[in-house]
Amino acid sequence: MSVRETNKQRTRHALANAAVDLFTQRGYDAVTMADVAESAGVSRRTAFRYFASKDDLLMEYPLSWLPLFDEAVERHGDLPLPDRLRAASHAIAAHIEVDPEPVKRAMAIALSQPALAARYAAVARQWIDRIATEIAGEPPESPEEAVRTRVLASAVMGMIDTTLELWAAGDEPMSPLLDVGFDLLDGAFTQARQSKVELR
Amino acid sequence: MSVRETNKQRTRHALANAAVDLFTQRGYDAVTMADVAESAGVSRRTAFRYFASKDDLLMEYPLSWLPLFDEAVERHGDLPLPDRLRAASHAIAAHIEVDPEPVKRAMAIALSQPALAARYAAVARQWIDRIATEIAGEPPESPEEAVRTRVLASAVMGMIDTTLELWAAGDEPMSPLLDVGFDLLDGAFTQARQSKVELR
DNA sequence: CAGAAAGTGGCACTGAGTGTAAAATTCGAG
DNA sequence: CTCGAATTTTACACTCAGTGCCACTTTCTG
CATH class of the missing domain: 1.10.10.60 (Homeodomain-like)
Known part of the structure; x- marks a missing residue:
């Protein structure tokens, strides 16, 4: 370099x-x-x-995880969708837990300031779009399809989001928490598949 | 007055x-x-x-819907949860469609500015908390329960969010779009109930 | 109508964010 | 190693969001 x-x-x-x-x-x-x-x-x-901007100083972590996510999803391309997302999330969790303290501190600050929480939420939205893409495989063709994929993506993100918050506030490792969430979601995915949502 | x-x-x-x-x-x-x-x-x-703040000028609508939501949920207190949320959403939809143009214009502006989209996302988060409260009935007792209710709430909000966006960009009425979303969610709720999530 | 309470306007100030141009650093070629 | 080009940093000046403060005006109450 x-x-x-x-x-x-x-x-x-x-x-x-x-x-x-x-x-x-x-x-x-x-x-x-x-x-x-x-x-x-x-x-x-x-x-x-x-x-x-000043608040960008605290978005380093969540933004840096996006490429990790893409990479991990790519790497597990052979797994079915729910497992793929789960694997990618665990990959990020592992990455975070190498040195979790600064992440926790950054999150504590961000969640204490409404303006920063908003910024976090906006980043989460990017994640939702990314996950929605992963779920749908390609751009939605009908409004109904758009709603369906975004609903699933929001559910996944909501889970990840809550998990992160709980993790940051506590002392437990992240992986078990993630599994609780994904276990719950698996049911929803199954259901969605039955409702003819296209899953890759 | x-x-x-x-x-x-x-x-x-x-x-x-x-x-x-x-x-x-x-x-x-x-x-x-x-x-x-x-x-x-x-x-x-x-x-x-x-x-x-300047961006509060554009948050008039989404914030004003919160009390409507509470009220409608209260009014339909006898319905089971999914139907209660659906009914409340339709109530808001009806209210919006009395004079939808300013709402659409406000949304168009908000969605075109990242900073404003963030603010919207923050408002959405308030909605998620509200919905989560409605789903859980009371504050969660375990981390697992917190994750479960927030996942469901995020799914609901993701659906509403996407529906609003589609509606604002198009010319169709909102109610049918909402129903598509809630039909999909009903499945997820059923699944969740089977997984022992407490629903009132 | 008088005095209290609530709301408005003007002013000055802090701090985020940006354009610009000059100064400093790094790079690449010979 | 050295010179000139390319990149980066810095200083300065400016706009605008947001806030504290106080004088002024409007509305309310008795």
Whole structure:
């Protein structure tokens, strides 16, 4: 990796870390972008070049999981849909639990601020679209089909979302919680398949 | 109603209407709070007293539906859960379709701006919590129960959400679309009940 | 009608976010 | 290694959202 890329990555991490630290110490509102920038040893303007907004500083994790999800889904392409989603989720869980603390801290901050929770919800929506794509296989042809796939995707996301929240607030490992959720969903998937929802 | 209340309500509507008009004409970003205030014949400061933030100007509708939902759910308290939710949704649909145009315009603006979509998602989350409460009857006692109810609530909300989007983008009435969604969900509910999820 | 209560307007301030142009750093070619 | 090109950082200035404060006006109550 070139010097430039290395530096950029270091700066990016420095900013995200400084942000989580400062937010945890003083609270989100009491920390300005200038504070974060200074703490990371960089100018305010540069901080904004790395993170387009203050709350983006806390979206590092959920956004970085999206490609992991895609990759894992790809890797388990031979499994039936529900198992594929389950496997992908476990892959992300494993990745998170290598170093879960910063994730938990970031989530604690995000969930305490309505504005940030909104941002999280928006990211979740991206996830829903991704999952819906995975469920449908291709773009829906009728409104009914669109509703059906999005309903399933929302259910999956709602489960993941709740699981993440419970996990972040507690001390248990994530995988068993995930399995509880997926076990429940499996039933719904079966039902959906019987209702002629197309599953790959 | 007292003069004071009447005036407040008029101002509130003037602001919300001016906002939707201006946003539609020039786009959300190109309109400042000062523009909206002026157009509604009120000072900037006062505008912020009615709407705590610029994007709140577009959350009038979804937020106003929450009490309707509660009320309708209450009114149909004798129906089993799925039918209760369905009836409440139809009640809201009926209310919306009295004058659907402003709702559609507001939604079109909101969905075109990522920041606003996030705000919408946050409102949806409030809905999910409300629905989850309705599903569970009382606060969950175990993590597993929390996951189960939130999954169902997310599914319901995902359905409603998608239905709203489809409806706002098209010309069909909302009720048939809603029924497609609820028919699909009924299956999921049945399944859930068999898995020992407590339903009132 | 007078005084209290509620609402409005004006002003000044903080902080997020952005355009721009000059200065600094990194890169690639010879 | 060195020079010029490309990329990145910085400083500065600006707009606008959002808030605290206080004087002013409107509405309510007795």
